[in-house]
Amino acid sequence: LQIIIYFEFLTRNELGDKLPLLLSAEIMGRYSNVILINQSTNKIIDTIKHVGMDQNRYRTLLPGATYRQPPTQNKENPFEQDSNTFEELIQKYPNREVLADNLLKQYQGISRDNALALADKLHASNNYVQAFNDFLAMTENPIPTMNSNNFSIFTDNPNDKKFSTLSEMLDVFYHTKANRDRVQQQGGQLLHVIRKxxxxxxxxxxxxxxxxxxxxxxxxxxxxxxxxxxxxxxxxxxxxxxxxxxxxxxxxxxxxxxxxxxxxxxxxxxxxxxxxxxxxxxxxxxxxxxxxxxxxxxxxxxxxxxxxxxxxxxxxxxxxxxxxxxxxxxxxxx
Structure with missing residues (x-):
């Protein structure tokens, strides 16, 4: 999964001159990062995670370095799909997990969980193009949903909890996580006594x-x-x-x-x-x-x-x- 969201800001420097800034939020699994860039010079002001040349020769992410976009993955835009591609993939990969893996390799912006959900929809339908379009339509009006492990907008599980807004879901998630962390800390001490x-x-x-x-x-x-x-x-x-x-x-x-x-x-x-x-x-x-x-x-x-x-x-x-x-x-x- 590779998603990059750019936020543009306009501020002023110490001399009062206008300073255009670009905030790049890069969602790329373990390579995810947030980078603040001076648009006028294309130089990095700072990043959440620093990446030196010894870690990545293609792309140095350090204050003062020139900003470069991540390398393209040569994946297709899912909104410009070819109907023949679906048939070929489904016939070639009837297994759910294998099909999901190949959907990940084929299309931009799809996570592992979403790929599994899409694989299920494609396998359950005879009209692959319609199934794919229905899947993409869900991204236009997503319903934030949370289960015991993670979030999703693609779920038919009645036990999953749905929220009206993303913020509401995140509030519940982090409140639950804070309670769980506290339970693990305090419960660990009690468990030690019990096990002993x-x-x-x-x-x-x-x-x-x-x-x-x-x-x-x-x-x-x-x-x-x-x-x-x-x-x-x-x-x-x-x-x-x-x-x-x-x-x-x-x-x-x-x-x-x-x-x-x-x-x-x-x-x-x-x-x-x-x-x-x-x-x-x-x-x-x-x-x-x-x-x-x-x-x-x-x-x-x-x-x-x-x-x-x-x-x-x-x-x-x-x-x-x-x-x-x-x-x-x-x-x-x-």
């Missing part, structure tokens, strides 16, 4: 799950304790292990580790205590797992709310997080 707590709780949940899994072996400790109690007479102090028949498993042999510092009965009691500890832990661990899952669900819900929030919503969310203890309240100095 989510990470901590998910680690806790994993640890609790491992603890719960360990309690599944509680009966093994009870069985070992009972086997040791039954065969206490075979155990000698100082032994580190013993193999005994397991009457809970058809008297298959079971090897039990012992502490050489404990008596036979103390070794048996050690296994009973371990069993009781794991058994008591089941209830506690299950309660903690349930509480942690609820907290994770709560934090994930808050995270979603932050991502969709308005600035006013963020204040409420921040207050809630302070009340829940996730954020410390700032103490007022007395």
């Amino acid at each position: 707590n989510l990470q901590r709780n998910k680690k806790k949940l994993k640890k609790l799950s491992n603890e719960l899994k360990a309690t599944e072996n509680a009966d093994e400790y009870r069985i070992k304790g009972e086997v040791l109690t039954t065969y206490l007479y075979q155990i000698k102090r100082g032994m580190t292990k013993i193999t005994l028949p397991n009457f809970y498993d058809n008297n298959k042999e079971i090897t039990i580790s012992l502490s050489n510092q404990l008596s036979p009965s103390q070794n048996a009691q050690k296994y009973f205590k371990k069993y009781q500890k794991l058994k008591n832990a089941v209830t506690f661990v299950n309660e903690q797992i349930e509480l942690t899952k609820k907290e994770v669900a709560y934090l994930e819900e808050i995270q979603t709310q932050i991502e969709l929030a308005t600035p006013a919503d963020l204040d409420d969310i921040k207050t809630e997080l302070q009340q829940e203890g996730y954020i410390k309240k700032k103490q007022q100095k007395s």
